[in-house]
Amino acid sequence: MFAALWEAYKAFGRAVDDHVFGWRLPAHTDDASMPHISTILGSFSKAEVRGRPGIVGGAVLSGSWFTLRLAVTGLIVGFVVGMALAIIMCRFTLVRRAWLPYVVLSQTVPLIALAPLIVGWGNRLKIGSVHWQPWMSVTGMSAYLAFFPIAVGALRGLQSPKEQSLELMDSYAASWTQTLLKLRLPAAVPYLLPAVKLGAAAAVVGAIVAELSAGVSGGVGRLILDYFQKATGDPARVFTAFIGAAVLGLVVAAGVNGLELVLTRHRPKAAL
Amino acid sequence: MSGPAAVECRGVCKIFNQGKPNQVDALIDVDLTVEAGEFVSLIGPSGCGKSTLLRVVADLLPPSGGSIAVNGKTARQARLDFDYGMAFQQAGLFEWRKVIKNIELPMELRGWDRSKRSARSREMLELVKLPEFGDNYPWELSGGMQQRIAIARALAVDPPLLLMDEPFGALDEMTREHMQAELTRICASTHKTVVFVTHSIPEAVYLSNRVVVMSPRPGRITTVINVDLGERSEDTREDGEFFKKITEVREALRGGELGATARGIEDR
Ligand SMILES: Nc1ncnc2c1ncn2[C@@H]1O[C@H](COP(=O)(O)OP(=O)(O)OP(=O)(O)O)[C@@H](O)[C@H]1O
Numbered sequence: 381m382f383a384a385l386w387e388a389y390k391a392f393g394r395a396v397d398d399h400v401f402g403w404r405l406p407a408h409t410d411d412a413s414m415p416h417i418s419t420i421l422g423s424f425s426k427a428e429v430r431g432r433p434g435i436v437g438g439a440v441l442s443g444s445w446f447t448l449r450l451a452v453t454g455l456i457v458g459f460v461v462g463m464a465l466a467i468i469m470c471r472f473t474l475v476r477r478a479w480l481p482y483v484v485l486s487q488t489v490p491l492i493a494l495a496p497l498i499v500g501w502g503n504r505l506k507i508g509s510v511h512w513q514p515w516m517s518v519t520g521m522s523a524y525l526a527f528f529p530i531a532v533g534a535l536r537g538l539q540s541p542k543e544q545s546l547e548l549m550d551s552y553a554a555s556w557t558q559t560l561l562k563l564r565l566p567a568a569v570p571y572l573l574p575a576v577k578l579g580a581a582a583a584v585v586g587a588i589v590a591e592l593s594a595g596v597s598g599g600v601g602r603l604i605l606d607y608f609q610k611a612t613g614d615p616a617r618v619f620t621a622f623i624g625a626a627v628l629g630l631v632v633a634a635g636v637n638g639l640e641l642v643l644t645r646h647r648p649k650a651a652l
Numbered sequence: 653m654s655g656p657a658a659v660e661c662r663g664v665c666k667i668f669n670q671g672k673p674n675q676v677d678a679l680i681d682v683d684l685t686v687e688a689g690e691f692v693s694l695i696g697p698s699g700c701g702k703s704t705l706l707r708v709v710a711d712l713l714p715p716s717g718g719s720i721a722v723n724g725k726t727a728r729q730a731r732l733d734f735d736y737g738m739a740f741q742q743a744g745l746f747e748w749r750k751v752i753k754n755i756e757l758p759m760e761l762r763g764w765d766r767s768k769r770s771a772r773s774r775e776m777l778e779l780v781k782l783p784e785f786g787d788n789y790p791w792e793l794s795g796g797m798q799q800r801i802a803i804a805r806a807l808a809v810d811p812p813l814l815l816m817d818e819p820f821g822a823l824d825e826m827t828r829e830h831m832q833a834e835l836t837r838i839c840a841s842t843h844k845t846v847v848f849v850t851h852s853i854p855e856a857v858y859l860s861n862r863v864v865v866m867s868p869r870p871g872r873i874t875t876v877i878n879v880d881l882g883e884r885s886e887d888t889r890e891d892g893e894f895f896k897k898i899t900e901v902r903e904a905l906r907g908g909e910l911g912a913t914a915r916g917i918e919d920r
């Protein structure tokens with residue numbers, strides 16, 4: 381489907397030489413900018429760029445796997461941080477008033493500006509005998525982007541129970557922790573799932589961008605850059621890395637969807 | 653009567669937003685005693701403070717003045733001791749819990765062990781005549797069935813007092829009459845004291861030993877009507893005495909409004 385559109389657009393662009401009624405088409409369609417699908421697929425089995433063993437497909441696969449692990453770790457860290465923030469903000473109204481603006485503000489700092497900063501701090505950081513590893517910066521970046529939708533979604537979910545349900549728990553003399561575990565958290569699940577989906581997408585983007593600025597090698601983000609720089613003669617190769625990154629996003633999304641199916645199997649369909 | 657009254661209100665006031673322009677005198681100087689084993693209904697026009705009175709008794713809202721005793725203790729102590737169970741207009745079952753787990757909620761909060769919980773919740777399902785629905789989810793049940801589960805949940809840890817806020821308000825007439833009969837049966841077999849808020853005059857008369865009539869702005873008790881219809885059955889609804897009491901309550905409700913108007917004129 382996508383491949384067909386790609387080729388159709390390319391064919392059309394070639395035919396009109398990238399101009400329609402004097403307007404430039406939004407994307408170049410020459411072979412350097414938009415290689416044929418077959419060329420891209422063919423590149424997967426080509427040999428790697430200088431000095432590196434194996435084929436392009438293998439490098440893309442292992443790079444994607446590397447980035448996937450970093451992004452998933454980042455997502456998990458972001459989830460824990462986001463949940464903790466949401467629970468604290470739900471518990472203390474004052475904290476919510478004081479913190480929520482900063483939580484929102486945290487996301488307006490541009491990613492590109494932030495990534496080198498995190499890397500810089502990280503390099504100077506040392507916890508006990510453990511040195512900060514560059515991959516930790518990548519994970520940190522993922523977590524930084526993922527925690528936001530999760531914190532906001534979780535806070536909404538934790539505050540979603542009706543007054544009557546809260547009164548019911550009060551009438552049982554339930555403690556705040558009991559109310560959290562038996563009412564607020566289960567009630568938050570339908571709010572959390574879309575938030576985790578957003579968080580997962582953000583974690584993948586964060587990992588790829590952070591790889592570039594942290595100079596961590598081995599990931600698909602780095603691969604995109606490498607192919608850009610070293611393989612100008614073979615533009616199709618860059619697209620193989622793009623496909624790797626896209627598949628990576630799909631895998632993470634599929635994982636979250638699987639989680640959703642498990643968590644919502646006993647919920648009324650209308651409520652979702 | 654031996655033992656302390658189930659509920660004892662003396663001069664209870666509740667003023668929302670005191671001192672602000674949107675101040676509401678929800679309850680003014682309410683005296684009400686409910687003896688153990690009694691069934692008392694609160695009736696009155698919307699906004700007269702019925703729910704507020706119930707919440708103050710349940711210690712879900714602090715009173716602005718006056719004193720409240722439940723089973724001879726403070727309202728707070730009674731709440732901590734699980735002396736009452738509550739039911740609301742919406743059944744309010746937790747949709748992520750099976751029916752049986754909903755009934756077990758108060759038992760979990762009291763720390764009962766699993767076998768005691770499941771034995772008791774099965775028993776409660778029998779009591780509300782839904783034994784085969786324990787493993788369903790709440791949204792698979794009709795409104796009336798959900799409300800019965802909510803009552804089972806309120807009764808689960810066997811509190812001596814039931815506080816009910818229009819529990820049948822959202823049900824259709826047929827289901828409603830059926831539920832009323834069920835509630836009288838359950839209360840008779842478990843010797844409960846009940847404070848019951850309703851908008852329906854026949855419902856109040858059918859269920860109660862006493863009907864407390866309230867009037868709004870400020871919320872207060874205007875009349876208390878004793879009802880003595882003997883054991884309730886379907887025939888009770890055709891009884892002459894039943895209709896007489898309905899008329900009496902209706903006139904008390906009207907009188908409350910007329911009285912308020914008359915006093916307004918007098919003050920001027
Ligand atoms: N939390 C609150 N804050 C401010 N005012 C309130 C609050 N709760 C209730 N009130 C006011 O107190 C008055 C009594 O309310 P209450 O809910 O007790 O009435 P009610 O008799 O139960 O009415 P209904 O029959 O409609 O349920 C109303 O005027 C209402 O607006």
Ligand SMILES: [Mg+2]
Pocket residue numbers: 702703704817
């Ligand atoms: Mg009410």
